[in-house]
Amino acid sequence: MAAAVLTAAGATSAAAEDGGAGSDTAVIAAADGGTIAGTVTAESDGQPLGGVSVIATGSSTPSTTTTFTDENGDYVLEGLAADEYLVRFAPADLSLATEYWDGAYALQDATTIAVDEGVARTGIDASLLEVATVSGTVTRESDGSPVAGSVEVLSDAGYWSASIEPDGSYSVAVAPGAHLVHFSSADDTAASEYWEDAASYDDATPITVAPGESRGGLDAELSSRAAITGTVFVGGVPLTDSVIVEAWSDGEIAGMAYTQSDGTYRIALPAGDYTLRAGETQFGIDWGIMFYPDARTLSESTTVTLGSTVDTPDIDFTLEPGADIQGTVTASGASLPAGGATVTALLWSSGEWREVATVQASGAYRFGSDDPFIAQESGPLPAGEYRIRVEAPGFCTRYSGGATSLESATSIQAAVGATFRNINVVLTPSCDAPAPSLTLSVGSVRAGGAITVTGAGFSAGETVAFELHSDPLALGSLTADQSGRISGTLRIPASAPVGAHTLVALGAGASIQASVALQVTAAATGGAAGAATGPDRLAATGAEIPAVPLFTGLVLAVLGAALMRRRRAHG
Structure with a gap:
């Protein structure tokens, strides 16, 4: 050779x-x-x-x-x-x-x-060489009836197919070698599969045929499938445009369907639990993505259970035009990795920040379609309050507004169908630790009253002492959690002077780490001294109880008891 x-x-x-x-x-x-x-x-x-x-x-x-x-x-x-x-x-x-x-x-x-x-x-x-032949029958598992459709034989050498005959039989001539056999049902109530009952290409079992070999007995019994059905609405009216409805299982798309002109859809699937999502169109994203039932995020969705023989109906969606957030991701001091940065839109929903959409970007980014042939201002984001997170290997994670934490990030109020531009983020290789900060539940409190304080940016597990300045009055202490956050209640001493004060957080060596202004007003009655309470401890600093009033109260109590005994004796 x-x-x-x-x-x-x-x-x-x-x-x-x-x-x-x-x-x-x-x-x-x-x-x-x-x-x-x-x-x-x-x-x-x-x-x-x-x-x-x-x-x-x-x-x-x-x-x-x-x-x-x-x-x-x-x-x-x-x-x-x-x-x-x-x-x-x-x-x-x-x-x-x-x-x-x-x-x-x-x-x-x-x-x-x-x-x-x-x-x-x-x-x-x-x-x-002579071709080989593979043959068999394709029937329904439930009753043995023939299934209409075709049989495809796949390999690196090519693709061969044949229709399934009315009696369920088939025969396909193929090149010698190793192949995968796929049984494709034309009836959505029977599940397509690969040889040896495999649901996917990756799980399929190959067959090997020699030149001139006739390999029979490659039969398939297709399991029955039911369907999830429903209607997509906009403004209370069925949507006439075509929208994609997807069924997800274990993080992968298990099936999908386009809505019909009357807004209805049908997705035939094997029995199981599915997450349903709607909103994307064939020509880009025009509607805010929604999960069933009326959930704006995956984490708030509810799975839909489908049996093997009975359809699950009325899985409906109501859509609104989606919003989009656009901007740029750049790097300072180093180059972004080849794969760019991961940009995530987080929505405030049900009391927490939840991930809605993610894109990869090196330079400009947007969550809507980036197809230059689609004139589109809308995007996939349902209306609400958003913050943007940008991550890349070797760089400090940053948020909208240049913040280093989600709590301090700048929010974007996305209205229905709105587009927000110039939400730009610059990544740096090193992270500057955010300075500790304090937030009060109210800006004014009566002497002797309580106030709730929250904070962030402290060291994990750090004990943070609090004082009221300028003349220091100890208020107690709180312990930061693993993310450096603190939260608890402080009681202002009844003896605190009326006027403007500063609440300070003290670190090691009694150094001031953070402070916030606080107005103290006159107490309505006498009050207790400072104390701090948090989710994991109760920290007290003592109580202010005037000595003279306490002694007078005890004397009056003794005299009262003697007078009562004398009256009983006279009676």
Whole structure:
């Protein structure tokens, strides 16, 4: 054989060298352009095959050159420009398998042939094998009745198919080798599958057939399927435009359907639990994505249970025009990774920030369609309050407004169908730790009253002491959680002077970490001294109880008891 080298196309190349000893191809002079010549025979008996199509396809051009073998099985492909060629042999006799030179059934396994101007390549022969046949029956598992549809046989060498006959039988002629067999049902109440009851391509079991082999008994019993049905509404009216409704299971799309002109849809699926989503259109995203039932985020959705025989109806959606958020992601001090940054839109819903949509970006980003041929201002985001998070390996996570935490990020109030631009974020390799901050439930409190304080940016597990300044009054302490947040109630001493004060948070060494203004007003009655309460502790700093009033109260109580005894004696 001639020397072979691997080409970029994945095929091997038979190099045109000198056609010396050990070579079964020859290189000779050609008068006009290059040529490829050879003979095609049947592998079974060596007889020449006439009428075989011989097609040469160049590596650097999509054009092809075709000829046919004569009665002796000989052919010549003439006028070939200098190039690397793939040669395919397609017999007119369908009992023989199509192949590439040199004995390959798959394109990626073929060997290319190098051709130069004025040079003839001879001995490019082929010996064609008989096809194999696979056959069987396709029926419904529930009652054994035939199922209408087709059977597809798939492999690297090609694709073959045949319709299922009315009695459920099928027969497909295929090239020798390993294949996957797929049973495709034309009736959505019967589930398509691969050989050996596999639901997906990745789980399918291959079969291997030899030349001329007739492989029978590849039967399939298709399980029954029911359907999830419903209607998509806009403004209380069924949507007449086509919208995609998707059914998800285990993080993957299990099925989908387009709505009809009356807004209805039907998705036939195997029995199971599904998450339903609607909003995307065939030509981009015009509507805010919604999950069932009327949920704006996946985390708030409810799964729909489908049985094997009875449809699950009335899984309806109400859509509104979606909003879009656009901007840029850039890096300072380093380059973004090849995959760009992950940009996530988080929606405030049901008391927490929830992920709605994610895109990859290096430079400009948007959550709506980026198809330049679609004039579209809307996007997939349901109306609400949003914050943007941007993440990339090797960079500090940033949020809208340049914040380093979600709590301090800038919010975007997205109205129905609105588009927000210039929500730009700059990433840096290092993160500056956010300074501790405090927030009060109210800005004014009576002396002796309580106030709720929250904070962020503290060290995890840190004990934070509080004082009322300027004349320090100890109020107690709170402990930061694992995210550096604190939350609790502080009681202002009844003795606190009326007027403007500053509530300060003290760290190690009694240094002030954060502060916030607080107005103290006159107490209505006497009150207790400072104390702090939080979710994991009760921290008290003592009580202010005037000594003279306490002593007077005790004396009056003793005298009252003596007077009561004297009255009983007189009685």
